[in-house]
Amino acid sequence: MLFDLHEAAANRVSTTQRRNTTTGASAASAMASSLTASRANGLGGLDTAFTSTEDLNCKENLEQDLGDDNSNDLLLSCPHFRNEIGGEYERNVSFSRASAGSPGGSECRLAEPALSTYRTNASISVLEVPKEQQRTQSRPRQYSIEHVDLGARYYQDYFVGKEHASYFGVDEKLGPVAVSIKREKLEDHKDHGPQYQYRIIFRTHELITLRGSILEDATPTAMKHGTGRGLPLKDALEYVIPELNIHCLRLALNTPKVTEQLLKLDEQGLSRKHKVGILYCRAGQSSEEEMYNNEEAGPAFEEFLSLLGEKVCLRGFTKYAAQLDVKTDSTGTHSLYTTYQDYEIMFHVSTLLPYTPNNRQQLLRKRHIGNDIVTIIFQEPGALPFTPKNIRSHFQHVFIIVRAHNPCTDNVCYRQLLSGQTLPCPHCVPEHVPSHCSSHWRNDLLMWLLPH
Incomplete structure (x- = not known):
């Protein structure tokens, strides 16, 4: 298995110690302010024992992450963010070195360095799908890491409406846990007779949910269980998840309410509706205030928007509106x-949101774009390099x-770069090569907008 429960327990302790940490683009700007203040105090010869409480809190809340030092003429490095500016290695997930090659033959891929034997819990999902629900997804073959946790429906597909047991508890090391387990009969095998397996879902607060199955005959036991009741369910759990303190678990009531809550817990990340902000940066601009105060779109921006989506009338709009007013x-x-x-995907476009004269903050625009996790920064030719530390927002994590x-x-073409506080998305960025407009380029960009 690729799951390390000891690592999950250590991460839980680390997270507990980092409460109230500043997030989003504000983490970058706060770090910059902290460094500036520290340098000023140093130049002034002040004793660090007399620095302000606010400064101390800032140092406690922000880890010393100065960024990755990746910069170019479009994007500057800043604290707490990782930039993909072109030519980086593409992350790959595989079970062996032999299968770690880059499929698809994309011209922007570089050979990935030798794989480490260390495995993390990232980019793992259940690929087993019920036969009646199997379908071929039209996903570009060059994307080797699944961007949606299809296994989130594992409980819905294999447990709901079938006999199973769920347990809840608080493990001393792992914290709150929720476990679902069921025993099911497989098709009879002519050589081995009746076969049974256990399906297990193990959920913790910090760990990506562990889902899978194990043959009953694979469990260490002195006798074949055959058509009997099999192992006690807790014994099966103890074998599969030895790190879990089984004694902390309590059997949940078999009620629709419990099933409903477990479904919500497992499928909360399966939203098919997403909102994305778009800020318009004219030539000579780079600051948040300048971008929010561009009252109207220029021709280059209008051309880009027409490639990206459809301009729709909001009044009476019946599809996903992303908190935009469809009545007044x-x-x-x-x-x-x-x-x-x-x-x-609904875009919050700065120039389509209400403009307020004589209001530099443009709160009617920022209340929407400032709450979007993903933001597109569209730069006209001649725009100054962008840096996330110019943005004041706890929610904008990816630019x-x-x-x-x-x-x-x-001959219009576009260059696109990525800056994110979260892990970089698993797409390679062509190095310094603008992409000509095409449906393939548009699909690439839209893929970047979706959660990874």
């Missing part, structure tokens, strides 16, 4: 909407920078 036009008359595979080249001509 209080959030603007129009917005940008599109679909990709099974997803709906996709798109620079237009030769806009409004037959």
